[in-house]
Amino acid sequence: MASLTNRAKVLExxxxxxxxxxxxxxxxxxxxxxxxxxxxxxxxxxxxEEKRPFSxxxxxxxxxxxxxxxxxxxxxxxxxxxxxxAEAITMEAAERKTSEEHLYREEKYAAKYEIxxxxxxxxxxxxxxxxxxxxxxxxxxxxxxFTRKGFIYSKDELLIPNPVNxxxxxxxxxxxREAQLKNK
Amino acid sequence: xxxxxxxxxxLAYGLEKLLLIGGxxxxxxxxxxxxxxxxxxxxxxxQDRRGxxxxxxxxxxxxxxxxxxxxxxEEIIPLTSNKTLFVLGPALAxxxxxxxxxxxxxxxxxxxxxxxVSLQIADVNIGILYVFGVVSMGVYGIMIGGWSxxxxxxxxxxxxxxxxxxxxxxxxxxxxxxxxxxxGSLSLKTIVQQQMEGGWNIIYQPLGFxxxxxxxxxxxxxxxxxxPEAENELNFGYHQEYSSMKLGLYLFSEYVNMFISSxxxxxxxxxxxxxxxxxxxxxxxxxxxxxxxxLGFGALFTKILFFLFLFxxxxxxxxxxxxDQLMDLGWKKLIPLAxxxxxxxxxxxxxxNK
Numbered sequence: 274m275a276s277l278t279n280r281a282k283v284l285e286x287x288x289x290x291x292x293x294x295x296x297x298x299x300x301x302x303x304x305x306x307x308x309x310x311x312x313x314x315x316x317x318x319x320x321x322e323e324k325r326p327f328s329x330x331x332x333x334x335x336x337x338x339x340x341x342x343x344x345x346x347x348x349x350x351x352x353x354x355x356x357x358x359a360e361a362i363t364m365e366a367a368e369r370k371t372s373e374e375h376l377y378r379e380e381k382y383a384a385k386y387e388i389x390x391x392x393x394x395x396x397x398x399x400x401x402x403x404x405x406x407x408x409x410x411x412x413x414x415x416x417x418x419f420t421r422k423g424f425i426y427s428k429d430e431l432l433i434p435n436p437v438n439x440x441x442x443x444x445x446x447x448x449x450r451e452a453q454l455k456n457k
Numbered sequence: 458x459x460x461x462x463x464x465x466x467x468l469a470y471g472l473e474k475l476l477l478i479g480g481x482x483x484x485x486x487x488x489x490x491x492x493x494x495x496x497x498x499x500x501x502x503x504q505d506r507r508g509x510x511x512x513x514x515x516x517x518x519x520x521x522x523x524x525x526x527x528x529x530x531e532e533i534i535p536l537t538s539n540k541t542l543f544v545l546g547p548a549l550a551x552x553x554x555x556x557x558x559x560x561x562x563x564x565x566x567x568x569x570x571x572x573x574v575s576l577q578i579a580d581v582n583i584g585i586l587y588v589f590g591v592v593s594m595g596v597y598g599i600m601i602g603g604w605s606x607x608x609x610x611x612x613x614x615x616x617x618x619x620x621x622x623x624x625x626x627x628x629x630x631x632x633x634x635x636x637x638x639x640x641g642s643l644s645l646k647t648i649v650q651q652q653m654e655g656g657w658n659i660i661y662q663p664l665g666f667x668x669x670x671x672x673x674x675x676x677x678x679x680x681x682x683x684x685p686e687a688e689n690e691l692n693f694g695y696h697q698e699y700s701s702m703k704l705g706l707y708l709f710s711e712y713v714n715m716f717i718s719s720x721x722x723x724x725x726x727x728x729x730x731x732x733x734x735x736x737x738x739x740x741x742x743x744x745x746x747x748x749x750x751x752l753g754f755g756a757l758f759t760k761i762l763f764f765l766f767l768f769x770x771x772x773x774x775x776x777x778x779x780x781d782q783l784m785d786l787g788w789k790k791l792i793p794l795a796x797x798x799x800x801x802x803x804x805x806x807x808x809x810n811k
Binding site for chain 1: 499502503504505506507510770771773774775
């Protein structure tokens with residue numbers, strides 16, 4: 274039968290030669306290889322002390338952003354929830370009162386904003402959909418938890434630290450990304 | 458004569474031997490402990506990993522942690538097992554592993570408190586036969602453990618282990634006969650002393666050494682001959698039903714066995730406590746006999762450590778034999794080879810003495 278391609282290789286099944294049947298040369302060769310591997314660079318890193326840097330495009334845990342005056346950017350428009358293919362985002366909108374102008378940037382804000390990290394597929398579509406630059410994805414991932422409820426992140430967990438009255442933490446949160454970008 | 462010797466055993470002599478036994482048991486247990494650590498560390502390095510490094514500096518407390526873990530585990534004795542034998546199995550495995558150390562000369566003698574203390578527990582004139590006798594007893598540890606657990610997998614593993622050890626003991630004995638024809642003595646101490654004068658036995662018996670080494674691997678149930686505890690074929694092997702420290706004893710006795718086997722190989726083929734390229738008699742004049750004896754112990758220990766490394770090295774290099782291949786190698790290759798080696802050695806000895 275003519276072969277379809279001429280890439281077929283004929284399998285050779287010669288009986289083993291005397292040296293091959295001795296096995297020992299092959300074993301010594303293998304032992305030389307394993308011995309050489311002892312001095313190679315280790316693939317493992319000492320995890321908690323050393324961490325591998327994430328790629329700058331890594332999509333990790335969500336962060337709800339604030340502006341320079343510490344006001345929340347989110348206006349609860351719901352575009353992120355609509356964009357979300359996993360339906361992980363829920364929110365409830367509320368109207369800003371006059372006394373709350375230092376808290377929220379615009380007249381409408383999210384009274385409740387929850388992301389279910391077990392549903393989230395970290396595709397980053399919410400980040401793309403947001404017209405107010407209110408949600409973006411950071412470079413950490415969701416830590417483990419004992420309950421399913423613990424994976425539903427509310428505003429407390431999502432909001433970035435306030436740059437006005439919690440400058441230090443805000444800088445750390447911001448700086449992590451910038452420092453990593455610099456390292457690249 | 459025997460009665461005279463028995464009467465001559467005084468208190469100091471007994472104390473000296475007791476201390477020696479205690480010392481050797483402690484050393485072999487500690488070495489076995491750290492062989493488990495070395496095993497994991499070397500395995501990791503050979504696979505480009507780091508190995509245990511969390512417990513203590515460089516993970517040095519890892520064997521202690523492992524031991525403690527085993528001690529705290531629940532002790533389970535299966536309902537349908539033969540309880541006496543079930544407990545006896547691991548004990549026997551451990552005891553036979555330790556017993557061999559009695560006839561190995563760990564060094565020449567030390568002069569202390571006006572006494573000459575030989576660094577050998579018992580210089581039996583049938584040393585090698587004793588080693589063989591005790592090593593054959595090791596089969597009982599495996600066989601009793603596997604049989605008394607009343608589990609098919611354990612039993613298959615135990616039968617495998619027993620037949621493997623018995624098959625390889627033949628080739629092992631035959632390979633040593635050639636050596637014994639050269640030395641003319643069964644005492645390990647005499648063999649070492651002969652090697653100190655006339656060069657190591659590995660020079661005269663390379664084939665015998667190779668056969669012996671392969672058989673030692675098989676006797677210790679080490680890869681490539683670790684069929685009795687082939688995890689992926691027999692779940693866990695003959696100690697499947699064991700838990701807690703009884704399992705620990707089985708695993709541990711394997712490492713003690715490795716240590717003792719390394720000592721036997723070093724003694725028989727690599728000059729024992731002989732320091733290479735050094736004339737001990739001349740050295741003891743300048744350094745004192747005690748220092749030289751300790752140096753000799755150090756030399757033996759270095760050789761042992763090398764063989765322990767070899768055990769580990771081979772384990773993480775080559776895969777396991779298939780059972781028929783194992784039997785094929787033992788009966789059809791090693792035994793004829795050992796016989797040929799024996800005949801050639803005999804002919805050469807006869808030719809040299811004609």
